[in-house]
Amino acid sequence: MAPGAAGLYVGRMVRFTSVGLRYAPPAGSSDPGVGQDVLSNLDFHLPAGSFHWLTGPSGAGKSSLLRLMQLAQRPTRGEVEVLGVVTSRARRSELPALRRRIGVVFQDFRLLPHLSAFDNIALPLRIAGRAELALRADVTEMLRWVGLEPKAESLPPELSGGEQQRIAIARAVVMRPALLLADEPTGNLDAVQSRRVLSLLQEMHRMGTTVVVATHSDSLVSAYPGPALRLADGRLER
Amino acid sequence: MSETGKFTVSRWASRRPVLRRGRGRDPLGLRQALPGVLLPAVALAMTLLATLALGGAFGARALALRWQEGAAAAVTVQLPDMDQARVARALAALRELPDLVDARPMDQARMAALLRPWLGEIPALPLPAILELRFDPLPDNPEALALRIISVVPGAAVETQGVWVARMVALATKVQQTALVAVLLVLLLAVAVVTVGIRAGLSARQDVIAILHDLGATDGEIAHRFAGRVALLCVLGALAGLALALPTLLAFSGLAGSLMGRMPVSRLAELPWRGLPWPFLLALPVAVAALGWATAQLTVRGWLKRLP
Structure with a gap:
């Protein structure tokens, strides 16, 4: 599947075929758990423009599956296709351009503490080579969208958890990604902030972005019903 | 959020990526990870030693030539x-x-x-x-x-003093060769120390590097940021080292001049400025910066290979 002529991506966004993942044990490790499969025989595909929950208990492999989707990891077995590129066969040099089309939100935000909210959001644009004058409007728009325009110059440690997560979402979507992944995005937030973050993710979905949100909270899935991939012990439950 | 989230591939995603200067010009926080003390100090010390060795080599060569010229016969x-x-x-x-x-x-x-x-x-x-x-x-x-x-x-x-002069010329030639070997050793030592400094910087910033990597930064961009910072610190240290070495070099040159029959000087302008090997001396900071840049590129790119 290839991107359309105008950058429109149609059809299959993510495809997993017989995917397995095993982390290599660190040198000298004697932990018997290390080196075992964390994901096994995963077969599924996510259509473009879909919203999916990725659920399962802690340790089920949700984060590992998201790492495969965000190209932070290559599968040990099988084939992972993201945005029309089979990542297991792609050259390493092809992956950065692909990563710039994928937005990721983490439970621990992963903001750069020495950069302001504005500069954190601007980071993907700067990596992509946007001129300073041109990116200001986009970053300001993002700050307005997440309701944090007055906090543009604040450093992450000066913001609340909810505010940091909204900055992280703004950073994840400022490049207009085709695929947006969120790993326990409400894990560190209270109920009010969680609802706000979820509504931002759903708004992205409504605007056409393919969204996958990993959570171990069944109540969250119940509150926002949608199709789900359920993991248990590294395998998909049907 | 006009257009944000529309189902399009960003029009910037395919552009040649460059981490721009300006706001957030130091996303890796290299000013903290590679502070402006250690590397300049190393570059200063190495340039000081290399300059003195280089000056010694050229001085020995000048003396040898002069002696050979003055004592054409044994x-x-x-x-x-x-x-x-x-x-x-x-x-x-x-x-x-x-x-x-x-x-x-x-x-x-x-x-x-x-x-x-x-x-x-x-x-x-x-x-x-x-x-x-x-x-x-x-x-x-x-x-x-x-x-x-x-x-x-x-x-x-x-x-028969020409016999002794010929022996001195042979000695001066050996001194010149030894000094050039010393320059080479100093530069190799500089590479080793800079590599250690860069590795410490990489360890201090591995989380930030991982974030930039996940956001789509290429190895080349990250290495470019490190190499630019290292080259800047090295050239600053090297210039300071050169400035510190000059008085000693001029004193050596004056001493060598007296061996060649020149009169002692009493004014700054009369110092043997022209006797110094300026092209080589001025090339030294550039060489040190280039060495730091290349070392950083190789070290960082090698380190980044561990990321997918």
């Missing part, structure tokens, strides 16, 4: 007058000496030039005849050779 034989017949007889007798490869009268103009610092321009002054002798190999016992020359050319005054 042995000089002075005859009391310029009588041509006597000169011819002396030359014929001297050519019978073992290991002699050349014997000729010293050029009058060159003799006048050599004597000018002591005697000035006195065209009418009668000069003695000087015969220059070259031997290969150099005689082991110059004093014995002098006695033998006096026996075959009665009345001659023999000067």
Whole structure:
């Protein structure tokens, strides 16, 4: 599947075929758990423009599956296709351009503490080579969208958890990604902030972005019903 | 959020990526990870040592050339007058000496030039005849050779200091070679220390690097940021090292100048500025910066290979 002529991506966004993942044990490790499969025989595909929950208990492999989707990891077995590129066969040099089309939100935000909210959001644009004058409007728009325009110059440690997560979402979507992944995005937030973050993710979905949100909270899935991939012990439950 | 989230691939995603300067110009926080003390200090020390070694090498070379030029012969034989017949007889007798490869009268103009610092321009002054002798190999016992020359050319005054000059020239050449090896060792040591500094910076920033990597930064961009910072710190340190080395170098040059017959100086402008190997000295900070840049590129790119 290839991107359309105008950058429109149609059809299959993510495809997993017989995917397995095993982390290599660190040198000298004697932990018997290390080196075992964390994901096994995963077969599924996510259509473009879909919203999916990725659920399962802690340790089920949700984060590992998201790492495969965000190209932070290559599968040990099988084939992972993201945005029309089979990542297991792609050259390493092809992956950065692909990563710039994928937005990721983490439970621990992963903001750069020495950069302001504005500069954190601007980071993907700067990596992509946007001129300073041109990116200001986009970053300001993002700050307005997440309701944090007055906090543009604040450093992450000066913001609340909810505010940091909204900055992280703004950073994840400022490049207009085709695929947006969120790993326990409400894990560190209270109920009010969680609802706000979820509504931002759903708004992205409504605007056409393919969204996958990993959570171990069944109540969250119940509150926002949608199709789900359920993991248990590294395998998909049907 | 107009257009945000529309189902399009960003029009910037395919552009050649460059981390821009301006706001957030230091996303890796390299000003903290590679602070402006360690690397400049290393570059300063290395440049100081390399400059002194380089200055020593060039000084030794200049001395060797000058000595070779001033003592064109291993042995000089002075005859009391310029009588041509006597000169011819002396030359014929001297050519019978073992290991002699050349014997000729010293050029009058060159003799006048050599004597000018002591005697000035006195065209009418009668000069003695000087015969220059070259031997290969150099005689082991110059004093014995002098006695033998006096026996075959009665009345001659023999000067054998050229033998010692030739030995000094050989020594100066060795000093020059050793100094160049020292420069090389200093640069290798600089590479090792810079590599350690960069690895410490990478360890301090591995989380930030991972975030940039996940956001789509290429190895080249990340390495470019490190290399730029390292090159800047190295060139600043190297310039300081060069500035610190200059007084010593000028003092050496002045000392060498006195060995070459120059007068001591009392003013800054009279220092032997022109005697320094400026092209090489000025190239040193550039070389140190380039070395730091290349070391950073290789180290960071090698480190980044561990990421997918």
